Every structure is written in C-alpha cells, then in structure tokens.
Amino acid sequence: MELDEKPAASATEQRRDYHHGDLRRALLKAADAELTDKGVEGFSLRGVAKRADVSHAAPAHHFGNTEGLLTALAAEGFRRFIAKQEEREADAQNDPVSRHVASGLGYVDFALSNPALFNLMFTSERTDRDEDELCNAAAAAFDKLVSQTKDIVGRDPREDISAMTDVVAAWAMVHGLASLMNSGRIAVLQDMPIDQRDRVLADIISRSIADRATDAI
Amino acid sequence: MELDEKPAASATEQRRDYHHGDLRRALLKAADAELTDKGVEGFSLRGVAKRADVSHAAPAHHFGNTEGLLTALAAEGFRRFIAKQEEREADAQNDPVSRHVASGLGYVDFALSNPALFNLMFTSERTDRDEDELCNAAAAAFDKLVSQTKDIVGRDPREDISAMTDVVAAWAMVHGLASLMNSGRIAVLQDMPIDQRDRVLADIISRSIADRATDAI
C-alpha cells in the first residue's frame, strides 16, 4: 500500500521498527482518521491498526479494548471542542451575551467539522463515561457554559435553580442546533452561505438566554 | 428460556411451524426488544433471530440486511413518536402555544422512554434515510412541527423564511432537551419529580417561540 515499506527511521519521524517510540499517540491519530472515515458504528480496531501500520492487536495493548480507545478519543474531542469555542469567542465582542453566542457558533462549527467525533462524544454508547480523563474534559466544557451563563444572568447557576434553568435552556438550544445540523436535518441552514447561516444561528441562540440578562439588574 | 417450547399453534397465536404466518411483524417486535436491550451499537441480527426463535438468516431474508431492519424499525419509531406527541396534546389547552409545548413534552417523553430507538431515529448511521417508508414517517413528524409553528406565528414557514427560523428554533430547543436528557447529561432535571420537571421543560420550550406569537398580530 505504501510506496516505501521501510523509511528506515528518518530523522524527524519516529522510528518505525519494533518499538515505535510513541505508538499511543500514533494510534490516537489513526483512530481519529478511522472515526472520520467510518463513523462510530463502522469504527474497527483492526482498521486503526492498519492505518498505523502495526499488528492488529497493538491498539488493544495500549487501550485495553475498543471502548478504551474510543474513550480516549472522546476526551481529546472535548478538549478540541472547548478550543473551537474559545477560538470563536476571541473574535467576538467582549460582552457576556456576545461571548456566549460566539461560543455557541463554535459548538456548531465543531459538530459540523467533526460529525463522527461529535456523535461519539455526545450520543455513543461505546465510551466509558466514568473514565477520569473523559469525565474531566466533559466537565470542563460544562463548567465553561455554566460560568458564561453566570456572566449573563448575574447569578451562579450552581446556587440558583433559576439560573441553572437558563444554563439548560442555553445548552439545549445550541446542542439541538448542532445535532440536527450534524445529521443534515435542517435543509434551510445547509443551503445558506455561511455568514448568513451564522447570523440566523446567532439569532436563534440568543433567544434561549439573552432576555434573561435583565433579570440580573 | 421459555417455559413452553412448543405451544402447538394455539388458536390466537400464529403458527410456529416452517411458515410462520407473520414473521415480519414478529421480527420487528423482536428487533425492538433487541434494540432496547443492547442499544444501537450492540444490536445484532442474530440476536433478533434468537428472540424470534428462528434461524439466524431469517431476518436478513425479510429485510435484506441489518440496515433494512433498522430502517423499518426507525420508521415505526417515527410513527410512535408522533403518536406520543399527539397523546400529550390531547391533554393540553387548546391554543397554539400550549399545543406546541405539550407536543414538545411528548417529544421528550418519547426520547426518555425509548432511548435507543430515539438514537436510531436521529443520530444513527445504520439507517437508510432515503428509504420511502422512513422518509415519509420522518417528514410527517416535521410537517407536524411546521404546521404547529404556523398556528403560532401566523405565517407559513414554507413561504416565510422568518417563520422557518422559528421552526428551527423550536425544533432545536426541544430536540436539544430530549437529546441531552436522553444521554443523562442534565442532572438537575433527572433528579426532579416528573411534574416539576415538566413545568421547567415547558418554561424552556416556550422560550424558543412563544414571544413570536405577537409578530402575527
């Protein structure tokens, strides 16, 4: 399949011999590609092994089993997920609502550019949600939402049930948009130029929470 | 597993011999049970065959392959999905907003009482979305939402882009709630008594669209 079967450990590349050097990372990269190509339900450990050009049992050695590998992948997904939101926030105006809307656009961005990973993170059952790394990464994403909401409504959702309701509303709206668009169910938005689409999305996202800001006064 | 291995074709039951009578329906029922037990990603054709007490290749004969069976199951799911919403609407006050909120509560109800089926219908890739029966059933659910929105905002979303935006907002909100609750991600709502939970959900659902009603005046 490859042209040069043995690149003989080029200076920059990891050695390709028996001991790989950083196979764990290479496997994660291969798993990401496999997931993107085949989707959660078509994902296979042996497919990952082929992509990384190692034996079929190598992935299981590093991650225990399929669930272990997918769990690690999902955790990395949540970190990229947060990064994508922050990326959008950086371009936004510096008020709480604008930041939240930008963050939501990042949420949707991530879903659309990583459809399979998004499904793995939020709806797949092939993941161990109690695993520490995944737990922490997912919690970090949630905490981000909570503190953004706090900045908008002026009360801490962790102490105020009404503010927590705002968190749920904001999350549900953005997540619903991302999910439905991800599965290609909103034709109107798909057929729009991106900047127009983002304006519509921003309008919708703000409905869930923007008017709650007045409550804080 | 079963007590009586051969009920010998009781009068009301289908015959259990070579020619089953209505194996297709029996397989769908078995598939529903398999899906509920194992989830989309643990679903197996052979598991369905065992439940229906037929040979392992019987399901494929009736539905072509796994995708075919899951597609038929998803179509039936959408019909039950609509029924659940209508069930809730029947108990609601007879104004457009109340009907929509009730419908949304039915949406969430369905997701929570059929978690695996809900995932199959909305996010699984093991389904043929171009298949006629599934297409029609899913379209019927969408049409329901569209006409409900029309009743609220007073304009036809199929002709008015702003009204279609309202459709998207309403759908995203409800779908987000259902998805997130379905995957156990909203602890606050999980730990609530159901009637209180429904009040919170109703509040959130109405945020997406209720205030648009004034636009229609």
Add this chain to the structure above:
DNA sequence: GCTCCCATCTTTTCAATGTCAAGATAAAAG
C-alpha cells in the same frame, strides 16, 4: 385431487472483527 411453482425459512459457508494468550524483540536496569 394432483403437479408444479415459488415464497418462506434453514443450513452451510466465508470473511471480518474483538479479544485473549503466548511468543518475540528491544530497551532499560542491575
């Protein structure tokens, strides 16, 4: 009533997959 056709269901077979156990290899420790 009889024969033949054919839809229905079973049996057989094969490739792909996840996982486990045992072996091989090389890096590191002593």
Add this chain to the structure above:
DNA sequence: CTTTTATCTTGACATTGAAAAGATGGGAGC
C-alpha cells in the same frame, strides 16, 4: 554482560453479517 520489563506480534477462538444453496409447504392451474 545478564536479567528484567515494557512493547509489539503471532496465533487462536467465538461472534457476527452476509451470500449461496437447500428444504418445506402453500397455492395456482389443471
């Protein structure tokens, strides 16, 4: 230099989806 240990491979087995060929019996036509 020897021993230990982590890393990776090989081989094996059960499960699964799917295809192909065979068995069964209902029903059409006569």
